[in-house]
Amino acid sequence: MDKQTEYVLRSMEERDIRFVRLWFTDVLGFLKSVAIAPAELEGAFEEGIGFDGSAIEGFARIYESDMVAHPDPATFQILPWRESDSGGGTARMFCDIRLPDGSPSYADPRYVLKRALKKAADRGFTVYTHPEVEFFLLQKENRPNGEPIPIDSSGYFDHVVSSTGSDFRRQAISMLEQMGISVEFSHHETAPGQQEIDLRYADALSMADNLMTFRVVVKEVAEQAGIRASFMPKPFSEYAGSGMHTHMSLFTGDTNAFYDAGEDYRLSKTAEQFIAGVLRHAEEITAVTNQWVNSYKRLAFTGGEAPSYVCWGRNNRSALIRVPLYKPNKGSSARFELRSIDSAANPYLAYALIINAGLAGIEGEYELPEEAEDDVWNLTERERQALDIRPLPRNLDEAIRAMENSELAVDTLGEHVHEFFLRNKRAEFDDYRAQVTPMELSRYLPLL
Numbered sequence: 001m002d003k004q005t006e007y008v009l010r011s012m013e014e015r016d017i018r019f020v021r022l023w024f025t026d027v028l029g030f031l032k033s034v035a036i037a038p039a040e041l042e043g044a045f046e047e048g049i050g051f052d053g054s055a056i057e058g059f060a061r062i063y064e065s066d067m068v069a070h071p072d073p074a075t076f077q078i079l080p081w082r083e084s085d086s087g088g089g090t091a092r093m094f095c096d097i098r099l100p101d102g103s104p105s106y107a108d109p110r111y112v113l114k115r116a117l118k119k120a121a122d123r124g125f126t127v128y129t130h131p132e133v134e135f136f137l138l139q140k141e142n143r144p145n146g147e148p149i150p151i152d153s154s155g156y157f158d159h160v161v162s163s164t165g166s167d168f169r170r171q172a173i174s175m176l177e178q179m180g181i182s183v184e185f186s187h188h189e190t191a192p193g194q195q196e197i198d199l200r201y202a203d204a205l206s207m208a209d210n211l212m213t214f215r216v217v218v219k220e221v222a223e224q225a226g227i228r229a230s231f232m233p234k235p236f237s238e239y240a241g242s243g244m245h246t247h248m249s250l251f252t253g254d255t256n257a258f259y260d261a262g263e264d265y266r267l268s269k270t271a272e273q274f275i276a277g278v279l280r281h282a283e284e285i286t287a288v289t290n291q292w293v294n295s296y297k298r299l300a301f302t303g304g305e306a307p308s309y310v311c312w313g314r315n316n317r318s319a320l321i322r323v324p325l326y327k328p329n330k331g332s333s334a335r336f337e338l339r340s341i342d343s344a345a346n347p348y349l350a351y352a353l354i355i356n357a358g359l360a361g362i363e364g365e366y367e368l369p370e371e372a373e374d375d376v377w378n379l380t381e382r383e384r385q386a387l388d389i390r391p392l393p394r395n396l397d398e399a400i401r402a403m404e405n406s407e408l409a410v411d412t413l414g415e416h417v418h419e420f421f422l423r424n425k426r427a428e429f430d431d432y433r434a435q436v437t438p439m440e441l442s443r444y445l446p447l448l
Contacts, residue, residue, distance in 0.1 A: 004073040005045050008093075012038050015078060018088035022049060022069050023212070024095040025109050026057040027417055028291070028424065029346030031212055034069070035090075044071055048098065057424070059097070059107045067105060069095035075209055077179045081220045094209050106414040109348035113208055116352035116412060119359060125250040125257060127204040127355055130335075131211065133343050134189055134196045134242035135218060136230045137165055145438070148235050150193025151227055164225065165195060172197065172221045179217070181210045191239035201247075204355065208347040233290070233342040234297040241298030243306055244343040247324070248354065249335040250274065259334035265314065265323055266334055272368040275312060275321055275336050277361020278354060279369065282310045282320060282340075284406035285353040286392055287399035287425060288413075289341040293432040296395045298342060302377045307339050310390045311372035318376045320392065340392065349413065349421075356412045396429045 011017070019035045022044070026032060034051065036044060053059035053067035071093040082090035097108035104111045120127050139149040151164050169186045176183055182200035189196045197218075199210055215231060222229035234241030250257040250270065258271035267275075290299060298306045305317045312321040322337045341350055360366075369388065376389055384391075393399035400422055403409050410418050 002073075008045075008073045008076045009042060011076065012041065012091070015091075016088050017078065017091045019082075019090045020044075020071075021079070021090060021092040022071050022095050023092050024069055024097055025212060025346065025348060026059065027107060027109060027346070027349070027420055028057050029109070029344075029349070030057065031216065032056060033092075041071075044069075045073065049095075050100075053097075053105075053107070057420075059105070066100050068098045068100060070098055071095050077213075080175050080178045081217075081224070092213075094212075106416050107420070109346055109417075110205075110208070112413055112417060113205055113348040113352045116355045116359075117203075117205060120250070120355055123359070123362070124252050126252075127351075128201050128249050128251060129204050129207045129351065130184070130199065130201040130247040131207065131343075131347075132185075132196055132198045132243075132245040132247075133211070133214060134194060134244065135343055136191070136232070136235055136242060137168060137193045137195060137222060138228050138230055138235075140226065140228055148230070150191070150236075152188075153192045154188045155192075156188065156190045164227065165193070168221060168225055168227070169195060169197065171225070172218055175217050175221060176214065179213060181213060189240075189242075191236060194239070194242065204248075204351050208351055211347040231342075231344045233292060233295045233344055234301065237297075240301060241306060242343050243298065243339065244341050244345065245337050245339050246341050246351075246354075247335045247337045248358075250358075256331050256334050258336075259331040261331070267323065268334075270362060271334065271336070273361040273364075273366050274358035275323075275361070276366035276368045277358045277364070278321060278336075278338065279310055279312060280366055281353075281357035281360065281406070281408050283390070283393055283399070283402040284409055285350075285357055285403070286340065287396065287403040288353050288409075288421070289338075289345055289350045290399065291345055291396075291421075291425065292342075293396050293428055295342050295344070296393070296399075299340065299392060300394065305339070308392055309372075309376045309384060310392060311369070311376055311387075312336075313372045316372055316375070319372050349417070353409065353412050356408060360408060396425060396432070400425050400429065 020041055021033045021035050023031055023033050048068035048070040050068050052065050054065035075094040079090045079092055097105040099105055137151045142148050165188055173183045184200045185198040187196055218229045258268055259266055260268035299308055307320040311319050313319040314323050314325055320340055324337055393402055
């Protein structure tokens with residue numbers, strides 16, 4: 001028994017933990033959970049907990065449905081909102097999903113990311129990420145027409161002496177930090193009811209786990225406050241949507257592989273090639289970084305800061321990739337920021353594809369295109385074509401078509417996840433295409 005496992009078993013007794021929730025994620029990024037009693041935990045560490053994989057989206061077909069969840073003791077944390085006054089608490093651990101013979105399940109999103117991180121590690125790299133997570137706080141009840149109601153009418157960085165939003169952020173951050181998740185910033189975003197909480201840098205696997213925990217914490221705190229939280233990319237037509245701008249860098253040991261003091265923008269050749277890889281493969285991975293029909297309403301909204309075109313820049317917030325200029329002479333801060341990904345993505349699959357796209361750039365020694373210095377939304381189509389600036393997929397259907405023929409996506413996700421994901425997304429788009437929207441009724445019914 002390793003030290004981490006011993007620590008968990010000892011903590012269970014010392015902290016009077018009555019239930020352990022084993023968490024894992026399906027292919028679409030929905031959290032799954034099974035609770036076990038403390039007496040079952042040692043056996044779970046040794047043998048795992050069996051379950052019917054056919055009941056989970058994307059895991060298994062009926063005739064190969066047996067799966068085993070193996071808890072990762074390094075992810076042990078106590079759930080602060082489940083501690084009771086009468087004693088006894090609830091803890092959670094993330095699981096790795098395996099087949100009965102002990103081999104990894106290729107349908108496990110956590111394993112998909114682990115494969116990508118091993119590929120990076122084989123080249124001497126550790127991947128670090130830092131997401132800026134946006135979401136909406138809404139009233140419990142919608143308007144009569146079904147539209148949601150934001151909890152406030154505040155705007156970007158607004159400070160209010162006492163408000164539901166600021167109280168909410170304080171409570172959410174307190175719970176996150178109790179669970180070992182460090183928060184760097186929090187503030188009100190541009191739209192009414194919209195919040196942003198930025199998580200401090202961590203390795204990509206820990207961050208993906210943190211993001212799954214983050215969503216649970218945010219929804220739990222909102223529920224306790226009598227409101228609701230939503231990570232829907234764009235719940236309001238007239239306001240900007242919620243993204244998850246993600247900063248990423250590669251380290252070799254304690255050295256940032258993206259930093260070179262002698263190069264333009266302080267970016268190393270490794271960084272330029274990695275960014276070039278993400279740019280070249282951007283269309284192929286968009287169905288995962290922006291996996292919902294609603295995601296493309298955010299990307300199409302020019303009044304916000306969501307990207308619509310494949311390009312990069314330094315202080316250009318219309319670009320898909322931005323190279324921040326904070327602390328340009330501090331080597332550890334060299335990084336890029338991907339601005340397309342939204343906060344409703346499956347972080348395991350999204351991070352795996354971004355990493356492998358970047359590694360493809362390093363392996364293929366891709367050249368970084370010229371920087372886009374103009375606001376690309378204000379350029380004409382002809383001007384963008386002259387600058388070789390391609391559009392991102394404009395809807396989920398275009399994104400699916402780009403991913404269908406992507407060798408990178410198949411290699412990263414594996415054939416099972418790739419095929420299931422595309423099948424599910426095609427069904428979603430077909431359902432969407434068949435809907436008659438309120439806009440069509442209001443515009444055409446009186447005229448036609």
